[in-house]
Amino acid sequence: MHIDSLILTGKRRILPRFGLTLGFTLLYLSLVVLIPVSATFAKASGLGWVAFAQAVTTPRVLASFRLSFVTALYAGAINAVMGVIVAWVLVRYRFPGGRILDAIVDLPFALPTAVAGIGLTALYSVNGWPGHPIFAVTGMKVAYTQLGILVALIFVGLPFVVRTVQRVLEDLDLEYEEAAASLGASRWQTIRRVVWPELMPPVLTGFALAFARAVGEYGSVVFIAGNMPMKTEIVPLLIITKLEQYDYRGATAIAVVMLILSFLLLLLINLLQRWSTSSRAR
Amino acid sequence: MTADTLITIPKGRATVRDPNLIRWPAILVAAAFLLLFLLVPLFTVFYEALSQGLMVYVRAF
Numbered sequence: 001m002h003i004d005s006l007i008l009t010g011k012r013r014i015l016p017r018f019g020l021t022l023g024f025t026l027l028y029l030s031l032v033v034l035i036p037v038s039a040t041f042a043k044a045s046g047l048g049w050v051a052f053a054q055a056v057t058t059p060r061v062l063a064s065f066r067l068s069f070v071t072a073l074y075a076g077a078i079n080a081v082m083g084v085i086v087a088w089v090l091v092r093y094r095f096p097g098g099r100i101l102d103a104i105v106d107l108p109f110a111l112p113t114a115v116a117g118i119g120l121t122a123l124y125s126v127n128g129w130p131g132h133p134i135f136a137v138t139g140m141k142v143a144y145t146q147l148g149i150l151v152a153l154i155f156v157g158l159p160f161v162v163r164t165v166q167r168v169l170e171d172l173d174l175e176y177e178e179a180a181a182s183l184g185a186s187r188w189q190t191i192r193r194v195v196w197p198e199l200m201p202p203v204l205t206g207f208a209l210a211f212a213r214a215v216g217e218y219g220s221v222v223f224i225a226g227n228m229p230m231k232t233e234i235v236p237l238l239i240i241t242k243l244e245q246y247d248y249r250g251a252t253a254i255a256v257v258m259l260i261l262s263f264l265l266l267l268l269i270n271l272l273q274r275w276s277t278s279s280r281a282r
Numbered sequence: 283m284t285a286d287t288l289i290t291i292p293k294g295r296a297t298v299r300d301p302n303l304i305r306w307p308a309i310l311v312a313a314a315f316l317l318l319f320l321l322v323p324l325f326t327v328f329y330e331a332l333s334q335g336l337m338v339y340v341r342a343f
Contacts, residue, residue: 085315122326
């Protein structure tokens with residue numbers, strides 16, 4: 001007797017039914033995501049439209065929004081490029097120390113973000129290495145500037161791109177590339193026409209994950225940013241500041257705008273991903 | 283002549299191997315990036331923690 005028929009016709013079902021699994025999924029999602037997000041919206045709604053608009057459109061709030069989202073986008077883009085190179089090197093080349101490099105990639109996952117922030121600040125301050133030579137040669141400070149924030153966001157976001165792309169590269173059979181080469185394609189043509197279409201969706205996924213992490217990052221950034229209002233103050237820090245001032249509604253109003261903007265950007269990236277996957281299928 | 287002899291099988295997957303001019307710079311860039319952005323900050327934390335000597339570090343607890 002076939003296993004399917006056992007499951008369908010037997011009196012005692014082994015697998016849980018759709019209703020139970022859906023119920024469990026909805027309950028879990030509600031507890032972890034929907035209820036906290038709804039509570040944030042509910043708290044912010046107590047402000048009223050005018051007060052809400054005033055709370056999220058002050059020059060200080062707008063400057064921190066601009067800083068958080070722009071640096072997160074830059075960090076995501078840099079991580080997307082460097083992540084592909086690192087993943088390619090780790091998967092395709094054998095060289096001494098390769099396994100150590102592979103292990104290093106997961107460091108930001110394991111390291112507490114505050115520790116990373118302390119390390120990066122010590123390293124990129126004008127007395128640190130390479131902060132000192134950078135300052136001596138270019139006159140440019142890294143720590144306590146927007147550049148420092150970018151460095152911290154690159155640190156926390158890199159493994160998202162590397163690990164996402166690495167898995168796909170490992171599964172990508174070399175036979176496709178050999179087939180392209182045997183049909184007369186140059187190495188560049190093979191990369192562009194065979195490998196890149198496969199890599200595009202994971203690169204976008206990695207970018208989205210790195211961007212989402214960067215937008216909400218607090219621990220590592222707070223040390224290296226300097227936290228100067230209008231200059232190096234990120235949105236999560238502004239929310240903490242508002243909470244410390246017992247301005248709970250102001251804090252949730254900023255959080256709501258951040259949630260909406262992040263959601264819209266992630267939706268856009270998801271649509272891009274779908275488009276790239278469907279255009280590959282065609 | 284059999285059909286097998288007509289098919290050229292690439293030796294050592296040379297057709298899908300990147301040239302050394304690409305390979306080694308890519309390895310260097312990846313290693314330098316990982317060292318500079320991930321490993322050196324970690325070592326800096328240890329260096330800063332132990333810069334005053336082991337006794338000072340132990341006394342801090």
